[in-house]
Amino acid sequence: MTLSILHHCTVHNLISAWKSYKKTMKGNFNHQLSESEIQSVMLLDLRRQYDAIKDEIADALKRVCDSGAFVLGPEVKLLEQNISAYTQVDYSIACASGSDAILLALMAAQVGPGDEVIVPSFTFFATASAVTRLGARPVFADIDPVSFNIDPADIRRKITNRTRAIIPVHLFGQMVDMIAINEIAQSGNIIVIEDAAQAIGAELKGRRSGCWGDMGAFSFYPTKNLGGAGDGGLVTTRDERLAKYLNLYHVHGMEPRYYHSVIGINSRLDSFQAAIINVKLRYLEGWTNMRIQNARRYNEMFIDAGLDNKIILPKTLEDRRHVWNQYTIRVRDGLRDKMKMRLSERKIGSEVYYPLGLHEQECFRYLGYAPESLVETYNASREVLSLPIFPELTENEQRLVVGAIREFVESLEARRVLPAAAAPTREAA
Numbered sequence: 170m171t172l173s174i175l176h177h178c179t180v181h182n183l184i185s186a187w188k189s190y191k192k193t194m195k196g197n198f199n200h201q202l203s204e205s206e207i208q209s210v211m212l213l214d215l216r217r218q219y220d221a222i223k224d225e226i227a228d229a230l231k232r233v234c235d236s237g238a239f240v241l242g243p244e245v246k247l248l249e250q251n252i253s254a255y256t257q258v259d260y261s262i263a264c265a266s267g268s269d270a271i272l273l274a275l276m277a278a279q280v281g282p283g284d285e286v287i288v289p290s291f292t293f294f295a296t297a298s299a300v301t302r303l304g305a306r307p308v309f310a311d312i313d314p315v316s317f318n319i320d321p322a323d324i325r326r327k328i329t330n331r332t333r334a335i336i337p338v339h340l341f342g343q344m345v346d347m348i349a350i351n352e353i354a355q356s357g358n359i360i361v362i363e364d365a366a367q368a369i370g371a372e373l374k375g376r377r378s379g380c381w382g383d384m385g386a387f388s389f390y391p392t393k394n395l396g397g398a399g400d401g402g403l404v405t406t407r408d409e410r411l412a413k414y415l416n417l418y419h420v421h422g423m424e425p426r427y428y429h430s431v432i433g434i435n436s437r438l439d440s441f442q443a444a445i446i447n448v449k450l451r452y453l454e455g456w457t458n459m460r461i462q463n464a465r466r467y468n469e470m471f472i473d474a475g476l477d478n479k480i481i482l483p484k485t486l487e488d489r490r491h492v493w494n495q496y497t498i499r500v501r502d503g504l505r506d507k508m509k510m511r512l513s514e515r516k517i518g519s520e521v522y523y524p525l526g527l528h529e530q531e532c533f534r535y536l537g538y539a540p541e542s543l544v545e546t547y548n549a550s551r552e553v554l555s556l557p558i559f560p561e562l563t564e565n566e567q568r569l570v571v572g573a574i575r576e577f578v579e580s581l582e583a584r585r586v587l588p589a590a591a592a593p594t595r596e597a598a
């Protein structure tokens with residue numbers, strides 16, 4: 170963490186802010202409750218985070234009101250500097266959402282009609298919709314079944330002389346094999362845009378997401394590891410020329426004022442969001458470590474309960490720092506939806522990210538993909554289930570989640586419905 174991230178806060182202040190955060194958290198919520206006292210477990214409880222830092226947030230919002238700078242302004246500049254330092258890049262350009270960050274990156278890469286952009290099918294809609302918005306064609310690649318991330322071998326098969334860009338998505342908080350992606354891109358003069366919306370702080374070989382490709386797109390949507398109190402996004406790059414385009418395109422292509430050399434969009438981050446994110450960035454490393462600890466604890470609990478061969482647990486690949494935006498298990502034999510229903514009956518939140526690959530979505534039918542043509546995406550969309558993993562989740566809450574899953578599995582075994590799950594094979598974990 171560099172000094173610019175610390176804002177006007179010294180290292181000492183940062184440590185005491187973190188200590189006070191931990192203390193507030195310990196006094197709150199379900200921390201004091203035993204398993205039997207806990208009524209419900211939310212998929213994500215943002216109030217816990219807010220409760221612990223609300224005074225700092227209030228101060229930050231007041232600063233913005235006092236400054237009178239509500240759009241862009243000093244807080245946004247500071248955020249751009251902070252994220253550049255955090256993600257180890259030279260330039261950051263804040264914008265209105267993660268979706269816009271992808272769109273702006275494609276605009277800066279001059280992607281347009283006649284171009285193809287390779288994207289994973291197993292991702293959030295925004296990764297591909299930005300491509301079509303510019304008149305280009307998304308080409309869907311399949312995933313590696315262990316990491317859920319785009320499969321470089323399938324990218325190789327799908328490259329044509331019209332391929333202008335690849336958008337690897339670091340899904341659920343784990344980085345794609347960017348070494349393989351960059352190798353493919355370099356041999357074809359292809360632009361790489363990392364969709365790092367779910368993966369701020371994730372690392373491959375010690376280097377952070379957003380610094381590997383030509384550009385990186387981030388989201389500050391509230392459910393993300395670094396979320397604001399509304400929409401927000403940002404593009405990172407190490408390329409001065411791309412940074413200039415991004416700075417131009419996100420303010421209507423206007424430079425100087427009221428002179429437009431290119432047709433841009435209005436995608437500005439507001440200062441309230443930036444001020445809140447600047448506060449929260451001080452806590453990001455702590456929160457990330459808590460997510461990592463929660464993931465480790467789930468793994469241990471599932472193994473102790475003998476469930477690791479009944480459901481498929483998520484894996485951290487070699488040389489990665491997984492930041493666990495989601496902890497996603499796989500449930501075989503068409504039992505995923507029943508398990509989700511059982512958790513819901515027990516008032517335990519879970520979610521399916523994503524119930525369909527994009528190649529199966531109605532709006533992309535014109536591209537002509539058969540559902541099982543991307544077989545790993547097809548299977549994952551029918552088997553994945555994400556469980557609560559937010560930083561403040563307590564050990565007893567985790568026990569409750571694991572206990573409900575064990576109870577479900579045991580009820581099936583009693584009826585001989587569930588055989589042991591074979592782990593997916595491609596790419597060693």
Ligand SMILES: Cc1ncc(COP(=O)(O)O)c(C=O)c1O
Pocket residue numbers: 266267268269292293295296338364366367387388389390400401402
């Ligand atoms: C992988 C991925 N890409 C892009 C986005 C879009 O970000 P936003 O919601 O900020 O527009 C999201 C957020 O949901 C996402 O998860």
